[in-house]
Amino acid sequence: MINIAIDGPSGAGKSTVAKAIARKIGFIYVDTGALYRAVGINALRLGYDTSDREKVVSTLDSVKIDLRYINGEQRVLLNGEDVSDAIRLPEASMAASNVSAIPEVRAFLFDLQRQLAAQNNCIMDGRDIGTVVLPNADIKLFLTASPEERAARRHRELIERGTPVDYDVLLEEIKQRDYNDSHRAIAPLKPADDAIIVDTSGNTLQESVDNVLEIIKSKIDIPNV
Numbered sequence: 001m002i003n004i005a006i007d008g009p010s011g012a013g014k015s016t017v018a019k020a021i022a023r024k025i026g027f028i029y030v031d032t033g034a035l036y037r038a039v040g041i042n043a044l045r046l047g048y049d050t051s052d053r054e055k056v057v058s059t060l061d062s063v064k065i066d067l068r069y070i071n072g073e074q075r076v077l078l079n080g081e082d083v084s085d086a087i088r089l090p091e092a093s094m095a096a097s098n099v100s101a102i103p104e105v106r107a108f109l110f111d112l113q114r115q116l117a118a119q120n121n122c123i124m125d126g127r128d129i130g131t132v133v134l135p136n137a138d139i140k141l142f143l144t145a146s147p148e149e150r151a152a153r154r155h156r157e158l159i160e161r162g163t164p165v166d167y168d169v170l171l172e173e174i175k176q177r178d179y180n181d182s183h184r185a186i187a188p189l190k191p192a193d194d195a196i197i198v199d200t201s202g203n204t205l206q207e208s209v210d211n212v213l214e215i216i217k218s219k220i221d222i223p224n225v
């Protein structure tokens with residue numbers, strides 16, 4: 001199987017770029033952040049503080065997460081319930097960031113990610129895919145953009161969805177999550193030594209997709225692309 005790892009901070013465009021490319025080259029797209037989000041909202045629903053390691057670990061025995069692909073779109077099932085929309089709510093982002101710092105949560109999600117990669121040609125995006133989950137990935141990319149650019153993108157997205165949030169609040173949140181994600185003791189956000197770094201600041205989405213696709217085509221042969 002061919003595995004492409006895309007890591008980087010939130011809002012760098014990973015998921016949109018990965019999704020577009022996966023569709024174009026006929027791979028599945030695995031959004032691993034969604035798995036951490038599902039563990040996070042499960043703990044929230046139980047009324048737990050998502051940074052309380054013991055409490056969060058106690059939820060893992062009774063949590064089952066599955067990914068399904070419907071018309072090429074990833075859907076996330078939490079104990080059989082489709083939570084694909086619920087995991088995008090703002091409270092799910094911080095919950096995911098909190099639970100992702102817990103080693104038992106990372107270990108719990110590790111096998112699922114490895115299995116998906118072993119069974120499918122896939123583009124997998126996350127924070128530690130090239131460094132920890134798939135250290136032997138065929139291609140490793142690290143997508144990044146300035147915090148200001150990422151906050152501005154998120155701001156536009158939320159206005160389009162009709163749920164605007166103040167730009168400064170978003171910028172602060174992004175900086176806080178970057179800090180959490182890159183300073184945690186386990187699997188911190190950082191490029192793998194052999195990752196290709198792509199800065200998407202100032203690029204349109206299409207430019208980022210074209211740029212990443214060119215890099216992929218220069219590294220591996222994909223039929224009919």
Ligand code: DC
Nearest residue numbers: 010032033036096097100126127128
């Ligand atoms: O990509 P995202 O914003 O949906 O990720 C949600 C959180 O999960 C983010 O704060 C970092 C964490 N995460 C992680 O630690 N490792 C991954 N492979 C994916 C996400």
